[in-house]
Amino acid sequence: MAVRIRMKRMGRRHRPFYRVCAVDGRKARDGRVIEYLGHYDPMVSETDARASLNAERIDYWLSVGAQPSDKMSVLIKKYGSNGTHNEQRLAALERLKANKPMAPAPVVIAKPKAEEPPAEAAPEAEASTEAPADEAPVAESEAPTAEATEGAAEPEAAPEPEATPEPVAVAQPDAIVEPETAPAEEKKE
Numbered sequence: 001m002a003v004r005i006r007m008k009r010m011g012r013r014h015r016p017f018y019r020v021c022a023v024d025g026r027k028a029r030d031g032r033v034i035e036y037l038g039h040y041d042p043m044v045s046e047t048d049a050r051a052s053l054n055a056e057r058i059d060y061w062l063s064v065g066a067q068p069s070d071k072m073s074v075l076i077k078k079y080g081s082n083g084t085h086n087e088q089r090l091a092a093l094e095r096l097k098a099n100k101p102m103a104p105a106p107v108v109i110a111k112p113k114a115e116e117p118p119a120e121a122a123p124e125a126e127a128s129t130e131a132p133a134d135e136a137p138v139a140e141s142e143a144p145t146a147e148a149t150e151g152a153a154e155p156e157a158a159p160e161p162e163a164t165p166e167p168v169a170v171a172q173p174d175a176i177v178e179p180e181t182a183p184a185e186e187k188k189e
Contacts, residue, residue, distance in 0.1 A: 002026070003066040005058065005076075007040060008033065017041050020053060020072065022061050037061070040075065048085055049092035055081035 002025035009030060011017035020038040038053035059081055068076055078085040
């Protein structure tokens with residue numbers, strides 16, 4: 001079997017992406033693969049950051065007699081284990097990581113807590129009635145009643161009812177139905 005190291009086209013129309021793979025030379029370009037060895041993305045803005053190769057596995061396949069395609073021999077020469085552009089590739093990858101846009105941190109909105117003063121005032125009132133009058137100071141006994149009256153004075157905000165949509169006229173084949181209208185006010189003469 002003649003093993004070839006070549007690129008398998010992936011991606012979509014007008015957005016190519018290639019996987020570098022070891023393939024039986026008799027198989028189709030996008031056919032069955034023996035092993036994936038990396039990828040090549042020609043749409044990356046940094047030229048030296050386009051190829052990502054598994055140099056150890058490529059060296060193994062070359063040592064057992066695999067033949068690279070023309071384009072792959074250029075990529076292996078540049079970005080392989082003894083490549084001429086490895087330093088430039090690492091620098092380009094760092095530049096891409098530094099320029100990568102990040103999403104802003106999520107904003108946490110605290111929910112307002114619903115106050116229930118009548119429920120809190122009732123247990124305090126029961127506790128003050130059970131305590132002997134001699135031991136309870138006057139200031140403490142007046143405080144719960146003042147809180148209870150303030151809580152009772154402020155009624156809880158009730159949710160507003162949602163507006164109901166007005167009826168819409170529906171055309172029927174036999175008769176025309178008009179929407180109900182409010183009585184018009186008479187004008188003063």
